[in-house]
Amino acid sequence: MRYRIALIALAGVAAWFLPYGLDSYAIHVVNVILIFAILAVGLGLCMGVGGQVNLAQVAFFGVGAYATAILTTRGGLGFWVAALLAVLATVAIGLVVGTPALRVQSHYLGIVTLGLALAFTNWVTNAELSGGAEGIPGIPVPTLPGIDLSSEYLYYYLELIVFAVSLGFGLFVVRTGLGRRMRAMRDDALAASALGAEVPMLRMVAFLLASVYGGLGGVLYAGLIRYVAPESFGIANMFLLLGMVIIGGRQSLIGCVVGAVGLSLVRETLVDHPTVAQIGYGAVVVLVVVFAPTGLAGLPARVRASPARRRGRAGSAAQLQPFHPYEVDPAPAAGGEPVLEVDHVSKQFRGLKALDDVSLTVPEGEIRGIVGPNGSGKTTLFNVISGLYRPTRGRVRFRGRDLTGRAPYRLARAGMSRTFQNLRLFGDLTVEENLLVALDRSGTSQSWRYLLRPLSVLRRDRDLHRRARAVLERYGLAEFAALAPKALPYGIQRRVEIARAVAAEPSLLLLDEPAAGLNGEEVRQLGEIVRSIRDSGRTVIIIEHNMGLVMSLCERVTVLAGGRVIAEGTPAEVAVAPAVIEAYLGDSMNVDDLPVADSPVAPPVADSSVGGFPVGDLPEEAAK
Numbered sequence: 001m002r003y004r005i006a007l008i009a010l011a012g013v014a015a016w017f018l019p020y021g022l023d024s025y026a027i028h029v030v031n032v033i034l035i036f037a038i039l040a041v042g043l044g045l046c047m048g049v050g051g052q053v054n055l056a057q058v059a060f061f062g063v064g065a066y067a068t069a070i071l072t073t074r075g076g077l078g079f080w081v082a083a084l085l086a087v088l089a090t091v092a093i094g095l096v097v098g099t100p101a102l103r104v105q106s107h108y109l110g111i112v113t114l115g116l117a118l119a120f121t122n123w124v125t126n127a128e129l130s131g132g133a134e135g136i137p138g139i140p141v142p143t144l145p146g147i148d149l150s151s152e153y154l155y156y157y158l159e160l161i162v163f164a165v166s167l168g169f170g171l172f173v174v175r176t177g178l179g180r181r182m183r184a185m186r187d188d189a190l191a192a193s194a195l196g197a198e199v200p201m202l203r204m205v206a207f208l209l210a211s212v213y214g215g216l217g218g219v220l221y222a223g224l225i226r227y228v229a230p231e232s233f234g235i236a237n238m239f240l241l242l243g244m245v246i247i248g249g250r251q252s253l254i255g256c257v258v259g260a261v262g263l264s265l266v267r268e269t270l271v272d273h274p275t276v277a278q279i280g281y282g283a284v285v286v287l288v289v290v291f292a293p294t295g296l297a298g299l300p301a302r303v304r305a306s307p308a309r310r311r312g313r314a315g316s317a318a319q320l321q322p323f324h325p326y327e328v329d330p331a332p333a334a335g336g337e338p339v340l341e342v343d344h345v346s347k348q349f350r351g352l353k354a355l356d357d358v359s360l361t362v363p364e365g366e367i368r369g370i371v372g373p374n375g376s377g378k379t380t381l382f383n384v385i386s387g388l389y390r391p392t393r394g395r396v397r398f399r400g401r402d403l404t405g406r407a408p409y410r411l412a413r414a415g416m417s418r419t420f421q422n423l424r425l426f427g428d429l430t431v432e433e434n435l436l437v438a439l440d441r442s443g444t445s446q447s448w449r450y451l452l453r454p455l456s457v458l459r460r461d462r463d464l465h466r467r468a469r470a471v472l473e474r475y476g477l478a479e480f481a482a483l484a485p486k487a488l489p490y491g492i493q494r495r496v497e498i499a500r501a502v503a504a505e506p507s508l509l510l511l512d513e514p515a516a517g518l519n520g521e522e523v524r525q526l527g528e529i530v531r532s533i534r535d536s537g538r539t540v541i542i543i544e545h546n547m548g549l550v551m552s553l554c555e556r557v558t559v560l561a562g563g564r565v566i567a568e569g570t571p572a573e574v575a576v577a578p579a580v581i582e583a584y585l586g587d588s589m590n591v592d593d594l595p596v597a598d599s600p601v602a603p604p605v606a607d608s609s610v611g612g613f614p615v616g617d618l619p620e621e622a623a624k
Contacts, residue, residue: 015160019153027152031224033264034159035217040244040260041170041253042213048250049174050206051186053110056097057241059120060211062233063090064218066124069136069228074129079142079223086222087215094211101203105189117238125230135229142223149223159220166213170253172454173209176461177440178447182206183251184426184437191424194386195437195504196412201444236278240267243281247288248295251428255297262296338397339364339508339539340385345394347380347563354380355391356563362508367534368541369554369571373583377563378543379421382510386418387411399507413441417506419497421513421543425485431496432481435468438503468503475499475529491522495529502533509533511542515549527553551575559583 046054067086071077100112124130141150149155173179184192185202193199248259270277342360355377362368370378383389390405426434449457472478485493515523534540544550551571559567561583567574
């Protein structure tokens, strides 16, 4: 920490005294570089942190500059009033640009935002209000008491202060709750939503942040050049800005700044060779994407990655840390009020009926097992319950409320949490940050606190870290807190996912094949963990192919086959049901050998298949 503070202080001193060694042309170049650095930070927040493909940043830049020019030269407003209104105008445009992100993602979003950028360029080139191809000259000089901002040397200090505040605010966002939720959305929007992250609002916030930074850049550009024309906001500058972010490292705001400075200097060096410059930009971007996808800022982390992976392997090569169960009063016995009611639910994917008239009632405090052969609809049922799929027919009630088809984040905030058949951890967040995403229940609508009450944001963040450390200790994960989950062995990753789901403090926990891929000791520990979760007052529904675990853990078991419920009852009752034996267990299954839930010692078996049926279920991609 001291090293970072010293480095920041040194950089600040160097930036402050930089103009003393520059001539008038060089200071102009530096001023333009600072403007592009602000734009790059905004694009990094949207694209690198939020994961939203944004090719309209140059349009935000243009809106800020043109709005300032029009309001000052034709509206007669003072520069700073016009600047404030210009930033508000870019925020409004940001809402428009961000709206497609609620519907489309990936390259489709890139195409839409690029189209909006082209539309803006076409408008300013042809509209009379914007001066057409000639642009708008005569923008007044910004005024500050006692400071002559017509001097580019003094204007540099105005830009430097705005840049420092913009970068500091961006880093503040990234390293606290809002930024963590945006990074979680970037890594896996589905898992983030299942933990309560309001993905639609987060996508909009990403574009609003980009628009604010774009508007600030446009205002500063108008005040510096005092003339705006369409060529400054064309697609060439958009791809130059994109190159800055990709080369510097889109997931690091500091990397975005480094990319902006570096590429701007290269552009200045090759100013007399524009064709060579364009080819060079393209070649470097391709090389970075292929060989260093995290950009220059990601190189130190890649160098440190190997020791981290070795540490993760070494930590698991011994054993998982002992699990510390909750110290709570005994939970009420199962059989209370229903927590979950699935009422005649069907789900059809075109010609495939994955669920057919499924009904299910789970009372409070119960561990309910859901079993069935591969393709029987177990995971599809979970997806319907947790809001990932909307049922074709039927209703889902959670704690007495009809929440059929509600968005996953709404169900998560109502008290439902889940794990996934295939691990869905946030790979670029640390283990502790994965837990912090689940612990943070603050609404995205409270993001105004970042501007007006930053100290309350910091206090809340410290409290979240304290709670996350307690969860890490309880689940024996403290040793791995600072590591990325992808650096850890599979068994530990499974435990991280369960710890993350429980950290969301749900009243209902859905576990989708948590024992898949675990060895015998890990399965035994999993049984202890699930019992402790129930004993802490939560209801658990578990999909599992490990029949030893199911029979020893669950009070009641529901059996699916062909998308229908074919049996339901205690483990002993289900095990001898003829329909179950025929459809799932197989004639060779020895029922007397199965442990049951009320057995004092019931060690689960590590085999993950029963009766010749492989582990798995209907893939989630079936919804597409």
